[in-house]
Amino acid sequence: MPEKRPTEPEQIPVVKRPLLSWVFGENLKFQILLILIIIVMVFVSIIPLEVQKRVVNEAIKMRRIDLLLTYCGVYLLAIVSASVLQFTINSLQVYIGQRTLSRMRKELFDHILSLPINFFRKTQPGTVISSLVTEIATAGDNVGMIFASTVRSVLTLVAFAAYLFYLHPMLAAVSMSIYPIILILVPRLQMRANTANRKRVDATRTMSNKIGESISGIYEIHASGAFNVENHKFAGIVDRLFRIRIVWNLYKFAIKVTNNFFNNLSPFFIFLLGGYFVMNGRLELGSLIAFLSAQKDISDPWKELIANYQGFQDSTTRYKKTMQLFDITQEHLVEDKTREPHKLGASVEVKDLTFKTEDGIKLLSGVNFKLKPGDQMALVGFSGSGKSTLAQCISQLYKYSSGQILIDGNDIAELTKKDMAANIGFVPQAPFIFNGTIQENILYSCVANLKEIDPDKGFEENPDLPSLDDIIAILHQTGLFVDVLRFGMNTMLDPEKDEELASRLVEVRSNFQEEFSEELADIVEFFDDNRYLHHSDVASNITFGTARDPAFLSENLTDNDYFLSFLDDADLTRPLMTLGAEMSRQIVNILGGLPADDVFFEQSPISHDRIKDYKLLVERMAGIRIHDMPKEDGRMLLETALRFIPARHKIVSFPQLLEDLILEGRALFKQRIHKDKPDAFSFYDISEYIYSQTILNNIFFGRSKTDKPRDQERVNKSIVRLLVEEDLLETILEIGSEFEVGDKGDNLSGGQKQKLAIARTLLKRPDILILDEATSALDNNSQARIQNLLETSWKGKSTIIAVVHRLDIIKNYDYIAVLKAGEIVEMGSYDELIKRKGMLYELEFGQG
Amino acid sequence: MSLNSDKDSANHSVDASSSEFQENLATLRQIPFFSKLPLDKLKLLAYLCSQVTFKTDDYLFTQGDDDGQAFYIIEGSAQLIFEREDGSAVVREYGKGVFLGGIALLGKSRRIYSLKAKASTTCLILEREKFIRIIEKFPDLLLPAIQGSIENIHAWEKHFLSHHSKDCQQCCQHLGVSVL
Structure with missing residues (x-):
């Protein structure tokens, strides 16, 4: 279904839209169609009543079989068409309801993602999830269906009431005298129900927060054995919710019961008065029966009306509560639809920058510096000195309180998120890896910068995305190459799909044995019919x-x-x-x-x-x-x-x-x-591929004896050489890049995650690169490799601002800025600052 | 060969006395860092240790890495090397029967030196992750382990003072590891 992209700039923000605005708008056509069908339906549903009356008064009384048959035929026709119409109405209602709900969800999600980072620091994920999943679902569902259903109830009500008056005006007036009473009582009860409902939303949110907090803090809970403490806190919240829900439900039922009582009171008047009139001959028996039926039929739409009223009130309460939570202004526009993202130069200037937290604590004050395109600057200082905050301000993750950050002369406060993403690459301290393959993660930033995201199109088919060669180059540069190769080598092939590759690997196997069997004998135990395998089990x-x-x-x-x-x-x-x-x-x-x-x-x-x-x-x-x-x-x-x-x-x-x-x-x-x-x-045979073993073991035709990194490297080197000769390296890397990283990248080590995060940022070749302790989890070699990469192939091409924790990598930066308590206390080249014997000297060599 | 009589089964009975596990156990009992631990815990350690052979010029650990391993040299020898930008210097040499890295078992630290095999060297290796896991299950093992470490540090500095204090007046101004 083609739908307009959400949130045009001139539109009212989603959190400010009134609930009823969702009902019409793009649903208008369906709503009109629905009402037309309802009008027909209401008319059709009166027919059986009239038929009933005529069967008794005309056919039976006059003993006319032909009339009886005609009326029965009409009756049958009427109920069949009523059923068909009923189902059509329900289908349309469901469609409108679900459409409204999915639009609400999409637009609200879009809005939530663009909220300032600060919001997410203070809000538990559980709250956001329960809002989008539960609260809004009830509201959206209801409100989508409520309009048509109300129109139908009112029309039916009016039609039946008119019919009653047509049958016997006085009787009709008496039997309908109950409704004004209900109209006075119900809203009063509903107001109380609403109050309870608001409390329920709050209490549910508190509960979600508590669950979220306990799960985030599970390490502490286990380590301190604090199960009882947490249970106690949770029980308190649940008990409160228990009381609120009981009150809420009691009010809801009270409304229902009241309504039912008065509805049932109505026939009481009809028996009394109607019976009297029939006995007096002022009313025919058939009419009384029709009257009773119609009266019974009138109570259904009435009940529905009341239920709709309740549902609407409930929805409004949930909707308002939800929207209130997210009613926060975005700090920066996500994108400007009227233009392409700006392509900016790479100079960075920070003028008198101050950043205050909401509580008024100054994390940065009076920060000034200027970088020409291609300059590389390291930010150092003790933890808490504000270096990460500065990097995050420059990346537009936090909005600074005063001063200016200019990129190529443009204040970043005026730039959209898309502008920033097109020019800046940011690697955070603890990068997040998304569930999916390595490849999806590596392409993440590049895909984000595409104009149109087409999920069905792989990167091979998209000319705007990096090619496989580019990806392999980045894997090499960041040192992820070895990891991806290992993932590829540890994959088991599918006998259905990979037969061709398998037969090529069998060739590689024989070449491998020729070239490396002696060299690697201490690391690999080759399968040999006549030798015992000490690295395999007895079976x-x-x-x-x-x-x-x-x-x-x-x-x-x-x-x-x-x-x-x-x-x-x-x-x-x-x-x-x-x-x-x-x-x-x-x-x-x-x-x-x-x-x-x-x-x-x-x-x-x-x-x-x-x-x-x-x-x-x-x-x-x-x-x-x-x-x-x-x-x-x-x-x-x-x-x-x-x-x-x-x-x-x-x-x-x-x-x-x-x-x-x-x-x-x-x-x-x-x-x-x-x-x-x-x-x-199938016995191990040197000329056959073993599908139950990994690619690596197949090339070995044996088992690796160790998992020591050093030995792995030796094996890797020889295998890479061989795969290059056989022109299979890219294939294996491609298989490796299909490796599923798991939830939050759980199948990767800390170092691999950081390398992946660096790779995905470097792959989009940003003109300005901001690294927030991006290499902190890497071992010495990997860190040196990436530092070397920045100092050579990125030198002079991209402006780099790097928050650095370990001082052994800062020597070759053009500038080093030392921060202390939110201020730059000194800035210059490494040699200058060491000569000056100031803060950097102190950090590097200690106080002694 | 007949396998039906009970006498025969002695021929190929599997015994544990010559297994690597038993060797490891015997080794651990000689190392002061562990020797204070009760036998059942030593058995667990012996089971979790592994024997690894390094070829000449292989690195046992590298400067700047946090490998978290303790080594006991069963056979061979290794050099402790300090690597600087202007080249590397051999600090000292360790031979058969030396235990290194007890402190690395107790807490995270990046190596200040590298250790390189001078000849083909077989070591008994215990990893921090395993050691810490045992300590977590049996917290009362922590005290003897720490005491072993501290005694080691004291013995080292005492030894240094009594042998070298006259050679290098300047160095001695920076001594005092044991009073940290």
């Missing part, structure tokens, strides 16, 4: 392949009778059980009483949830020979033994004899499977 050493039949998967082997009887025949059962027994004893002894924690259990063949069972098993084993043990216990021992990886589980030694025995078993197993179950396994 893999026996089967030496990938199971295609699930019964032969490692975890199912001890339940697989074919495999168990094979172990017997290969003389492996007893020695493996002995191995399992010794391992179980050791592990239970060392880890028996420890809590579930990866650090303790990652080197253990027995997982934490099984350790209790093994504890009991070890107790049962005391004094019993292994061959006397019950079958089930024996299987548990086998299970442990099959998981044993000699290079990893060093708690027991692994006798050579057993190793040889297993190698013999391997040959026997292959023979047997070939004969008995040829489809159950």
